Amino acid sequence: MTVPTITVKRCTKCGETKGVDGFYRNRSKRDGLSTHCKECDRAFSSAYKEAHWEERCAKQRAYYEDHREELRAYNRDRRALFGEPTTERWREITAKHATRRGRWSEAEDAHLAASTDRVGDDALALSRTYASVERRIARLRRSCVALARDAHRR
Known part of the structure; x- marks a missing residue:
């Protein structure tokens, strides 16, 4: 069964109808597009990042502490290849x-x-x-x- 090609889609978050280029691709969806438009997706993503900033920093800090030597070796190798x-x-x-x-x-x-x-x-x-x-x-x-x-x- 072939899925008909669509040219516009309605965002489930803001309710606006936009062209398919206004949506990210998502293979798990029947039409191959995300349910939220790019603008709503970006707004959600930036709001989430801002709301969880301290948590993300703590995770990054913990990762660095756990993998300090590996990261230093990786950076040393990169500097050897590409310069300081x-x-x-x-x-x-x-x-x-x-x-x-x-x-x-x-x-x-x-x-x-x-x-x-x-x-x-x-x-x-x-x-x-x-x-x-x-x-x-x-x-x-x-x-x-x-x-x-x-x-x-x-």
């Missing part, structure tokens, strides 16, 4: 690719506010230097702009 991920190295890499100078645009500020990437990754994405991105993030924090990278600090 130091701030200096990021500064060198981003300085090579930095093409933008001068005033910061609203789009760049919005990117930094929404980003959870490392500073070096943001510097490469924005074609700015590591130091300039660090300074801009500090300035946004002083201006009380909510940064996604600071969500765990709230």
Whole structure:
């Protein structure tokens, strides 16, 4: 028996009808899609993470304590292969690719506010230097702009 192809689906959480690209895939469901839309799923996931932040930190801390030597050996091997991920190295890499100078645009500020990437990754994405991105993030924090990278600090 073949299942008819659907183009829209109703979210069981918010009740909105959305296209199938608004739902995550779930092979266990008859239509192959999750019952909740992506927006509702993200909202639930972020609320759960925020509500159980201390519990998650305690689990991570306990795991680290139990597997300290294994993790150190793994990190030693990675550093031997890829080099030391130091701030200096990021500064060198981003300085090579930095093409933008001068005033910061609203789009760049919005990117930094929404980003959870490392500073070096943001510097490469924005074609700015590591130091300039660090300074801009500090300035946004002083201006009380909510940064996604600071969500765990709230």
